[in-house]
Each structure stands twice: as structure tokens, then as C-alpha cells.
Amino acid sequence: GQNIDQPTEMTATEGAIVQINCTYQTSGFNGLFWYQQHAGEAPTFLSYNVLDGLEEKGRFSSFLSRSKGYSYLLLKELQMKDSASYLCASMDSNYQLIWGAGTKLIIKP
Amino acid sequence: IAGITQAPTSQILAAGRRMTLRCTQDMRHNAMYWYRQDLGLGLRLIHYSNTAGTTGKGEVPDGYSVSRANTDDFPLTLASAVPSQTSVYFCASSTHSQGSDEQFFGPGTRLTVL
Numbered sequence: 032g033q034n035i036d037q038p039t040e041m042t043a044t045e046g047a048i049v050q051i052n053c054t055y056q057t058s059g060f061n062g063l064f065w066y067q068q069h070a071g072e073a074p075t076f077l078s079y080n081v082l083d084g085l086e087e088k089g090r091f092s093s094f095l096s097r098s099k100g101y102s103y104l105l106l107k108e109l110q111m112k113d114s115a116s117y118l119c120a121s122m123d124s125n126y127q128l129i130w131g132a133g134t135k136l137i138i139k140p
Numbered sequence: 141i142a143g144i145t146q147a148p149t150s151q152i153l154a155a156g157r158r159m160t161l162r163c164t165q166d167m168r169h170n171a172m173y174w175y176r177q178d179l180g181l182g183l184r185l186i187h188y189s190n191t192a193g194t195t196g197k198g199e200v201p202d203g204y205s206v207s208r209a210n211t212d213d214f215p216l217t218l219a220s221a222v223p224s225q226t227s228v229y230f231c232a233s234s235t236h237s238q239g240s241d242e243q244f245f246g247p248g249t250r251l252t253v254l
Contacts, residue, residue: 035182062240073230073245074183081240118182126238127198130182 033057035131037119042137043109051104051117051134059124063095063102066118068133074118077104106136114138143167146231146246153221153253161216161249163231169244171237172214174198174206176227177248183230189214190237221253 034056043049055063062081066074080086080095080102092105104117116133123129144165153159165172170191175183185198189208203225205217214233218225228250232243 061238064242073247075245076242079240079242120182127185127188128183128243130184132180132182 033121033123033129035119035121035129037117037131037134039132040135040137042139043106045109045111045138045140047109048105048107049109049136051106051119051136053102053104053119053131055100055102055119055121055129055131057121057123057129060097061122061124061126063093064120064122064128065093065102065104066120067115068118069115077117109138111138111140144231144233144244144246146229146249148249149247150250151252153218153251155221155223155253157221159218159221159251161218161229161231161251163214163216163246164212165214165231165233165244165246166212167233167235167244168211169233169235170211171234171241172208173232173234173243174204174214174216175230175232176200176225177230178227186216186229188237221251223253225251226253227251 037053065077068074078093090107118133119131120128147162173188174186187206189195231246234241234243
């Protein structure tokens, strides 16, 4: 079956670094997406990885290992506005996104 | 209109009633999607459309139908609502259905079926 696993909740301190892990198992693989979703709002795109390695975009970076079925999202210099849920999604062989349940990130001052 | 819009924002519906959720995008995107989001679960795809005139079934299509008469609109219909269809519904669109194209999401419709 198809499955995406990510932690339910994480807590971090303002100014610190946090890494949110995601493991995926899908029928085929056409890339790994990360989205951010603030409470009561729509998801918004953060990153896309299809090749192994690290993609850096400002304070956010995303890593992919296809052989391990593993990705992580790294958030640096955490700000209070980063408090949100972070959704991992794998694109399967039919180009459909299979979504994890999301990781709720709580930032404390 | 800028981006993707959904209507209504929220709705309380009696079981057995018919309901259409509306979705419109002005980005000329080819692909459109309907998801439901339930607490503790990931977004689940209900139906999708890769281009105007075509539709396909997603992971959880039962009890829902869609149409794609033109590029901009992608309505979702619940023929006879049941309480298990209580959820937040998101419409999304992307330039194409394949590859790295990000999906843009509408603000969502919160539906309660009693």
C-alpha cells in the first residue's frame, strides 16, 4: 500500500533549528513535496525534490534520499510565524499526490 | 478574481440533501483537484481533472461527482449528503497534472452534515 509517515507534533524554540522527517512508500515516485498550512488556512507550497540531495531556499531546506524513501524539511532561525502544520506528499506513478497527516510545529519564545 | 476561489466558505447541511461546492480559478491551469481534509488524516483526493472535458476518480470518490465543462470551473456535487462527508474540502489547481508543478489551493469549504 501507499503510506506517508511524519511525526504528529514537534516543539521548538524561536531562533533555533528544527528538522521534520518524512518517510514515504508509494507506487512509483515522481517527486516529494512539502507544504505549509497555518491553522484554518489552505496549504501553500514550500519545496519539491525529485533528485537526491539538499535543496535550499532561504531559511527552509528540503532533503531527499530516494533509496531510503526519506525526506526532511529543515527550518532555520525559527520565527513565531513558522508555527503551522507541515505536510509531506509523495507523487506516485499516476502523478497523484499521496499526503501525510502533517506535522504540527509549535514554536515557543 | 485572483487565484482560486471556493464557495461557500462554510455550510451546515441536513443528511440526504444535495449540495454543490463551487471552485473557480483564473490562472488558466489545466489540472484541477478536489481534496477532503479530516483531523488526523492527510489530504485525500476525491476527484481530479487533467484538462477541461476530462475527469478522473481519486482515492475517495464514492458519494461525490464532478464536471469540468471549461478551464476555470470545477464544481463538486454531493448527491445525497451523509454525516461521514463532514469535512473541510479544498479545491486546488496546477499548470499541468504531471511533474514538479505545484498545486495552488483555494481557501476551503467547511461542510457539516447533520
